[in-house]
Amino acid sequence: MDDEYEIQVTLPLDSDGFLRRECPHCMRQFKWHDGPANGEAEQHARPAAYSCPLCGQPAADDSWNTQEQIDLIETTVMPMALGIMEDELEAMFKGVRGLEYKRGSEEPVDFTSPLVEPDDMTIVTSPCHDYEPVKVPDDHAGPLFCLICGSAFAV
Numbered sequence: 001m002d003d004e005y006e007i008q009v010t011l012p013l014d015s016d017g018f019l020r021r022e023c024p025h026c027m028r029q030f031k032w033h034d035g036p037a038n039g040e041a042e043q044h045a046r047p048a049a050y051s052c053p054l055c056g057q058p059a060a061d062d063s064w065n066t067q068e069q070i071d072l073i074e075t076t077v078m079p080m081a082l083g084i085m086e087d088e089l090e091a092m093f094k095g096v097r098g099l100e101y102k103r104g105s106e107e108p109v110d111f112t113s114p115l116v117e118p119d120d121m122t123i124v125t126s127p128c129h130d131y132e133p134v135k136v137p138d139d140h141a142g143p144l145f146c147l148i149c150g151s152a153f154a155v
Contacts, residue, residue, distance in 0.1 A: 009076045
């Protein structure tokens with residue numbers, strides 16, 4: 001199976017272009033801007049890791065999905081992946097005398113509950129990397145941390 005497959009799942013953004021994220025350390029949610037927020041942001045490379053604006057702990061770029069986002073990805077990708085595997089198995093058995101592959105039953109996937117991103121939280125920018133704004137919960141008290149470098153700051 002040397003074929004490459006690409007399955008795209010779109011996660012919803014709020015009306016300001018922010019994507020909900022969940023820290024793998026403190027498990028609290030915040031939002032970061034999806035894509036460059038401005039011209040200056042386009043000039044900077046993506047960091048190797050991002051820092052949680054609420055607790056300051058760093059984690060890799062692919063570590064920030066919420067459980068709802070993971071569920072959406074799984075319900076979207078799994079039926080497609082299983083279909084690809086069944087196509088490959090069917091091709092392997094095709095023409096082999098005495099062997100026949102029978103596909104499993106294909107149950108429809110229920111997409112009746114797509115994710116919707118509310119327009120909540122407050123936009124803040126760090127003094128050191130102001131080109132990467134984040135949204136934090138309105139009731140957050142205490143210091144915040146830069147998404148890019150993890151430096152603490154107050155609003």
